[in-house]
Amino acid sequence: MPDLTKQEPAAAAPVAPRGGTVLEVRNVTLKFGGLTALDDVSFEIAEGEILGLIGPNGAGKTTCFNAVTGVYRPTSGDILFEGASIIGLKKHKITQKGIARTFQNIRLFPTMTALENVLVGTDAQHTTGMLSALFRLPRHRREEEQGHARAMELLRFMGIHRKADELAANLSYGDQRRLEIARAMATGPKLICLDEPAAGFNPAEKVELMNLIRKVRDQGYTVLLIEHDMKLVMGVTDRIVVLEFGRKIAEGAPAEIRDNPAVIAAYLGVDEEDAS
Amino acid sequence: MNLNFEFFFNNLPELTITGLAFGAIYALIALGYTMVYGVLQLINFAHSEVFMYGTFAMLWTIMALGAADANGVHLVAILIAALFAAMAMSAVIALGLERIAYRPLIKRNAPRLIALISAIGASFVLAELMGLRDKISGWFGLDDDLSDYVQKAKINNSMAGVLEKPRFEIAGVSISSIDVIVIVSAVAMMVLLDQFVRRSRLGKGIRATAQDPETASLMGVNPTRTIQMTFLIGGLMAGVAAFLYMLKLDATNYQVGFLLGVKAFTAAVLGGIGNLRGALLGGLVLGVAENWGQAILGSEWRDVIAFVLLVLILLVRPTGLLGESLGKARA
Amino acid sequence: MKKLSALPKPAKILIWFLIALFAYALPLLELPILSTPDSDFASVLFTVSIYCLVALGLNIVVGYAGLLDLGYVGFYAIGAYTVAILTSFHGSWPLLLAIPVAVVVAMISGVILGAPTLRVRGDYLAIVTLGFGEIIRLVAVNTEWLGGNKGINNIGRPPNLGDEKTGLFEVPHLFWGDGTVLLDNKDTTKFLIFGYSDAVPYYWMGLTAVVLVLLADILIKNSRVGRAWEATREDEDAAELMGVPTFKFKLLAFSTGAFVGGLAGALFASRQSFINPQSFLLLFSILYLAAVVVGGQGNRWGVLLGAFLVAYLPERFRGFEDFRVLAFGLALVLLATLRPEGLLPPRRTVRAKQLEHELDELEEGAEPDHDGEETARA
Numbered sequence: 005m006p007d008l009t010k011q012e013p014a015a016a017a018p019v020a021p022r023g024g025t026v027l028e029v030r031n032v033t034l035k036f037g038g039l040t041a042l043d044d045v046s047f048e049i050a051e052g053e054i055l056g057l058i059g060p061n062g063a064g065k066t067t068c069f070n071a072v073t074g075v076y077r078p079t080s081g082d083i084l085f086e087g088a089s090i091i092g093l094k095k096h097k098i099t100q101k102g103i104a105r106t107f108q109n110i111r112l113f114p115t116m117t118a119l120e121n122v123l124v125g126t127d128a129q130h131t132t133g134m135l136s137a138l139f140r141l142p143r144h145r146r147e148e149e150q151g152h153a154r155a156m157e158l159l160r161f162m163g164i165h166r167k168a169d170e171l172a173a174n175l176s177y178g179d180q181r182r183l184e185i186a187r188a189m190a191t192g193p194k195l196i197c198l199d200e201p202a203a204g205f206n207p208a209e210k211v212e213l214m215n216l217i218r219k220v221r222d223q224g225y226t227v228l229l230i231e232h233d234m235k236l237v238m239g240v241t242d243r244i245v246v247l248e249f250g251r252k253i254a255e256g257a258p259a260e261i262r263d264n265p266a267v268i269a270a271y272l273g274v275d276e277e278d279a280s
Numbered sequence: 281m282n283l284n285f286e287f288f289f290n291n292l293p294e295l296t297i298t299g300l301a302f303g304a305i306y307a308l309i310a311l312g313y314t315m316v317y318g319v320l321q322l323i324n325f326a327h328s329e330v331f332m333y334g335t336f337a338m339l340w341t342i343m344a345l346g347a348a349d350a351n352g353v354h355l356v357a358i359l360i361a362a363l364f365a366a367m368a369m370s371a372v373i374a375l376g377l378e379r380i381a382y383r384p385l386i387k388r389n390a391p392r393l394i395a396l397i398s399a400i401g402a403s404f405v406l407a408e409l410m411g412l413r414d415k416i417s418g419w420f421g422l423d424d425d426l427s428d429y430v431q432k433a434k435i436n437n438s439m440a441g442v443l444e445k446p447r448f449e450i451a452g453v454s455i456s457s458i459d460v461i462v463i464v465s466a467v468a469m470m471v472l473l474d475q476f477v478r479r480s481r482l483g484k485g486i487r488a489t490a491q492d493p494e495t496a497s498l499m500g501v502n503p504t505r506t507i508q509m510t511f512l513i514g515g516l517m518a519g520v521a522a523f524l525y526m527l528k529l530d531a532t533n534y535q536v537g538f539l540l541g542v543k544a545f546t547a548a549v550l551g552g553i554g555n556l557r558g559a560l561l562g563g564l565v566l567g568v569a570e571n572w573g574q575a576i577l578g579s580e581w582r583d584v585i586a587f588v589l590l591v592l593i594l595l596v597r598p599t600g601l602l603g604e605s606l607g608k609a610r611a
Numbered sequence: 612m613k614k615l616s617a618l619p620k621p622a623k624i625l626i627w628f629l630i631a632l633f634a635y636a637l638p639l640l641e642l643p644i645l646s647t648p649d650s651d652f653a654s655v656l657f658t659v660s661i662y663c664l665v666a667l668g669l670n671i672v673v674g675y676a677g678l679l680d681l682g683y684v685g686f687y688a689i690g691a692y693t694v695a696i697l698t699s700f701h702g703s704w705p706l707l708l709a710i711p712v713a714v715v716v717a718m719i720s721g722v723i724l725g726a727p728t729l730r731v732r733g734d735y736l737a738i739v740t741l742g743f744g745e746i747i748r749l750v751a752v753n754t755e756w757l758g759g760n761k762g763i764n765n766i767g768r769p770p771n772l773g774d775e776k777t778g779l780f781e782v783p784h785l786f787w788g789d790g791t792v793l794l795d796n797k798d799t800t801k802f803l804i805f806g807y808s809d810a811v812p813y814y815w816m817g818l819t820a821v822v823l824v825l826l827a828d829i830l831i832k833n834s835r836v837g838r839a840w841e842a843t844r845e846d847e848d849a850a851e852l853m854g855v856p857t858f859k860f861k862l863l864a865f866s867t868g869a870f871v872g873g874l875a876g877a878l879f880a881s882r883q884s885f886i887n888p889q890s891f892l893l894l895f896s897i898l899y900l901a902a903v904v905v906g907g908q909g910n911r912w913g914v915l916l917g918a919f920l921v922a923y924l925p926e927r928f929r930g931f932e933d934f935r936v937l938a939f940g941l942a943l944v945l946l947a948t949l950r951p952e953g954l955l956p957p958r959r960t961v962r963a964k965q966l967e968h969e970l971d972e973l974e975e976g977a978e979p980d981h982d983g984e985e986t987a988r989a
Contacts, residue, residue: 075852094851095852096856096857111846113842113849114845120838125853127835128855133836134836137831137836138827188853191853385948391951393673396679397901397943400943401944404936405941406940408934415933538893542741542745545738546742581749583745584750591742594731595731
């Protein structure tokens with residue numbers, strides 16, 4: 005198996021010690037006009053952890069992702085990444101700092117090849133500009149080579165390297181989901197946010213995905229996971245945060261969450277089939 | 281460049297009224313752009329030709345019915361006939377455009393740039409057909425029979441002298457009666473249309489499609505019919521604009537649509553594209569600004585003013601003066 | 612195309628060299644099927660080369676970055692006017708010094724226009740650029756300092772090589788008789804004299820610029836910059852979330868396009884030796900856009916083909932002059948309806964279509980088995 009801890013220099017050495025806090029969401033409130041999408045939400049993610057973010061539809065999970073990745077700016081509260089606030093940073097800056105994400109409804113670059121999609125990800129840590137490219141300066145060569153090798157490595161890791169030269173739009177649904185994860189990993193992140201990666205998967209594929217998420221973590225990434233499938237969430241996460249109507253109603257290990265009466269009332273009760 | 285403020289301040293009321301008259305015409309054309317954009321997110325580049333055909337329909341009706349010798353009730357009757365002819369002509373062209381240049385693309389969900397190219401192509405075809413009407417009727421041996429209508433295909437065709445344009449004075453301000461007619465009828469049309477879109481079933485269908493085509497069609501709104509209606513209304517309004525334009529300026533030619541179309545689109549963006557009231561406001565603001573500006577800077581700067589205004593407004597307020605929405609929901 | 616890319620590298624280089632040689636020799640060959648009976652063939656070819664240049668530049672903006680620019684002629688005009696002012700109207704700079712200045716001025720104007728407008732939505736960009744193109748022209752019409760409606764003449768020409776009478780050497784044109792081909796020693800092009808009547812040296816100059824821009828295009832497209840442009844075009848938000856500073860790259864595309872447009876305008880001005888605002892009508896912006904879209908936006912070979920067709924066909928068929936625009940309009944409508952991705956769509960689009968087709972035919976079957984590493988490109 006390829007060694008994926010071998011990252012590019014910019015993203016190489018983790019700043020926080022293993023087990024330290026990677027992301028801290030501190031009393032974040034987010035309002036759209038009169039609607040409160042997130043209400044005083046706080047949680048932390050430790051290095052190397054897989055944290056599940058669950059809740060019924062409309063609970064504010066994706067909104068929470070969007071706040072973390074800079075799409076929305078919280079009305080109040082703070083979000084710290086490796087100890088520094090990322091509020092107000094441009095989206096691409098946040099990505100370059102080390103937070104990557106996938107999308108609930110797949111958003112690849114459809115008319116670019118799978119490889120090119122991942123290369124765009126690796127470019128997040130690159131600085132080649134117009135002149136380097138035009139005169140094929142050493143920086144361009146170096147970054148192209150590194151990026152290319154890394155991109156192929158990631159495609160192989162996700163098991164889609166044979167489709168490297170196919171258009172993203174032509175990939176099967178499952179491969180598109182895998183490609184999205186590869187592209188996110190390519191940006192050289194410390195924290196990967198997966199937004200319902202198992203949506204539309206059959207049970208066998210879900211099991212495969214569970215293994216994959218563990219493998220991603222074992223490579224040294226921290227994972228924040230939104231998922232509907234309770235079996236998957238319970239099976240793969242270290243800790244779970246439960247949202248309902250924009251508020252955090254519970255937090256703890258999967259076993260604790262399973263037995264938490266508030267969660268059962270709010271969520272499991274509604275989605276019993278998923279939970280069993 | 282000399283700034284002529286003295287002239288400007290001495291003639292401010294007259295300049296404003298003439299500006300409003302031009303603005304009202306821009307606004308009526310702008311409706312066609314704004315509605316089609318609201319529903320399809322498409323810049324209907326050929327809408328300017330819809331207007332241009334209306335001006336010729338008006339002109340030819342006046343000629344055919346012998347308005348030069350008519351007066352009184354007879355003349356009014358001829359003018360009403362000319363108005364209907366212009367509206368009918370513009371509506372037919374607009375519907376034809378939708379059928380030939382857009383529907384095949386919309387069906388295939390083609391990229392918007394392609395639809396724009398198709399629109400540009402259609403615009404060229406329509407303008408050139410009018411500009412080559414002498415040659416084309418020659419192929420069919422009709423140029424003699426139609427000589428009054430097809431001659432001078434490439435130059436201005438005028439109906440000057442058919443209408444008297446009395447001026448009257450209010451409080452020392454000389455006002456052209458035509459300007460008053462233009463402004464009043466244009467604003468009246470806009471108010472009617474606004475109410476129609478707001479209240480009628482069809483209007484609601486248009487607004488629903490503008491907001492969310494998929495849901496609208498699930499709710500039983502027929503998208504093709506709605507799009508047709510949008511083009512039809514835009515065409516009818518362009519026909520009214522063509523009629524008023526001819527009343528005011530008397531002359532037209534096969535290229536008259538282009539600059540007017542660009543300005544009308546500017547008016548639509550200025551007011552907030554997709555927004556009917558915005559089109560009215562944008563048109564009036566543009567007309568007045570242009571007329572004021574040319575009084576101060578000189579008429580050669582007239583067209584620059586329109587574009588500078590557009591660029592400035594978009595930079596300060598990217599969604600236009602009143603914001604974008606055909607249904608009010610997309611603020 | 613497929614076969615070509617499979618050839619070994621020296622063969623490929625040889626083929627490209629022959630193609631380039633043919634392109635340079637084109638005006639000397641006077642091929643009867645290509646020649647334009649009613650206008651000077653070399654002049655037409657020069658126009659074609661300028662259109663190619665413009666189309667390549669606009670393709671970066673429209674085809675790669677997905678920014679709809681309806682006022683591209685504005686940058687072309689800025690390039691032309693800068694050269695005209697510096698070499699004739701308000702100075703007597705040598706052309707070779709004026710061209711870089713013209714190009715930089717065009718690029719700066721691209722940044723100035725782009726910085727505020729690239730933040731607004733795409734459709735508005737179309738209208739703002741349309742307005743910009745018109746403003747540039749109208750300002751030229753109304754400003755005496757820019758020559759007003761009369762325009763500017765005596766614009767500087769490129770420097771000659773060799774003696775004015777003969778040049779370094781003379782290249783004969785071909786003469787096609789009845790079934791025979793002769794070297795026509797009376798009809799020669801002096802290498803390299805930029806005179807009034809012979810347009811061939813200007814065509815060579817234009818073609819050289821096209822080749823250089825084409826090379827730069829290939830190098831840039833195949834890099835982080837090109838990928839960032841495409842990602843931004845495909846999904847701006849997703850690109851931003853993958854770490855692409857989309858605004859910066861849009862501005863880069865816009866100003867690069869302006870750079871090329873300015874270059875084209877500068878070369879045009881020096882060939883015509885005379886410009887007036889009539890050379891920069893809005894119609895030209897639309898023709899340029901048509902060239903890009905007709906050929907296949909996003910594919911540099913496609914847009915070159917498009918530029919060739921848009922510039923050449925009207926000259927070839929001057930007999931039908933009255934119906935040129937009509938035919939052109941019809942062609943645009945038909946093309947949009949029947950072949951919306953252009954005559955030569957990007958190769959990847961072709962591949963996608965083929966795959967779709969194969970999948971349709973095979974329903975199920977062995978999937979096309981590429982080896983990832985072999986097909987992957989650097």
